[in-house]
Amino acid sequence: MPAKSKAQQKAAGAALSAKRGETAKSELKGASKGMVNSMTESELKELAETKRKGLPEKKDT
Numbered sequence: 001m002p003a004k005s006k007a008q009q010k011a012a013g014a015a016l017s018a019k020r021g022e023t024a025k026s027e028l029k030g031a032s033k034g035m036v037n038s039m040t041e042s043e044l045k046e047l048a049e050t051k052r053k054g055l056p057e058k059k060d061t
Helices: 006-019 031-038 041-048
Strands: none
Touching (some): 006 031, 006 041
């Protein structure tokens, strides 16, 4: 499942970094805090690898 916005892609990258131990979990903010606990490393990797070209900055609700 690709990311639907640049913000989601960035949050997934931050959560993936924390899950791998490259960043402290205490440094996470916003959506990435929930993502690190609720998603697997492979799910986070898939979201984080989404190409950013053409994605909106934030997803419209």
